[in-house]
Amino acid sequence: MINYYYNYNQKGELTVRSYIDCVYCYLKQAVSCMKMAGIEDEKKMHEVIYELMDYVKTFDTEVTPAENSSRVLLKAYELIGIDDPYKEIKKKSNDLALELYNGLKQKIENSDDRLYDALKIAVAGNVIDLGINRSFDIHEALAHSMDTGFSIDHYELFRKKLEEVQEVLLLGDNSGEIVFDKLLVEELTRLGKQVTYVVKGAPILNDATMEDALYVGMDKVARVITNGSKYLGVCLERVSEEFINTLYNANLIISKGQANFESLEQDENVRGKAFFLLKIKCECVADVAGAKLGDVVFFTK
Structure with a gap:
């Protein structure tokens, strides 16, 4: 079932854009990233996630989820000080x-x-x-x-x-x-x-x-x-x-x-x-x- 907030192009085709469901995935990826990096301090993890939540507020929802996910991940890398946690x-x-x-x-x-x-x-x-x-x-x-x-x-x-x-x-x-x-x-x-x-x-x-x-x-x-x-x-x-x-x-x-x-x-x-x-x-x-x-x-x- 297609949700009402989806986008269509000029041909009437459904298109991929950043929807409200994507926000959860951005933050889930950031948590996964921190755990992959071996961070166990939950206070530190909360600090990172809260800063990322403010960052996500600035995102353009017309771009792809891939682009916005990348921005979240690279910001998370910067905040934890690791450039390749995987x-x-x-x-x-x-x-x-x-x-x-x-x-x-x-x-x-x-x-x-x-x-x-x-x-x-x-x-x-x-x-x-x-x-x-x-x-x-x-x-x-x-x-x-x-x-x-x-x-x-x-x-x-x-x-x-x-x-x-x-x-x-x-x-x-x-x-x-x-x-x-x-x-x-x-x-x-x-x-x-x-x-x-x-x-x-x-x-x-x-x-x-x-x-x-x-x-x-x-x-x-x-x-x-x-x-x-x-x-x-x-x-x-x-x-x-x-x-x-x-x-x-x-x-x-x-x-x-x-x-x-x-x-x-x-x-x-x-x-x-x-x-x-x-x-x-x-x-x-x-x-x-x-x-x-x-x-x-x-x-x-």
Whole structure:
């Protein structure tokens, strides 16, 4: 059911903007961040949250939740004096995913539709989102993705578009998840495609950076670049000009995760070229995508 406070564009399409429900998530992420940083002093945590509450009052609700979340998180980093509180857990996520790599690669090699299963494995990795949940069950996510599949599925359209291009731009999301993306990249390169993989320019939550890409060997199978930003998703005012040129000149884009969806779902420069691959983790995003909370989807707009 769509809430009355949602926004619509000029075409009458529901759009992602920062709604009242988002405020709770901003602050929940900040609490998660402090706990991840090992802060146990509740008085200190209350002081940080109260200062963030005043900060949130200044936010523009017309921008994406990804942008406002980034502002809260980076302010929290500043207040606690730690610039990468997720550094240790990111490495653990990468190591966990790397332990699964060989088995998943064998599953793809035995598949009747290798690319399709590579996409389903890649989206299963999207469960590794420590901004929303501090714990996750990757085995359960893999089983759900492989057995249930996409609730919105534009795979056949993607295959047709893939046949028309030589290069694919893949916008990455989280650490750990990057290993699952690597399997997808390897399948795309097996099909003769050149892949450019995009990571963040600096740490934010558990999003993948160049350090993660090198650690899991993504640079061995794809050209890896950063978007020049430490904001979640694609904040056009914060990313580099080089990245914007790469994004808008791309003929086919795979956009991983919810923050990238929030950023690009109404961008006319990528409409019809960007295929969104994600797990729906928010009811507001579910309504915009036309899916249900918990669904995994692969679609274009």
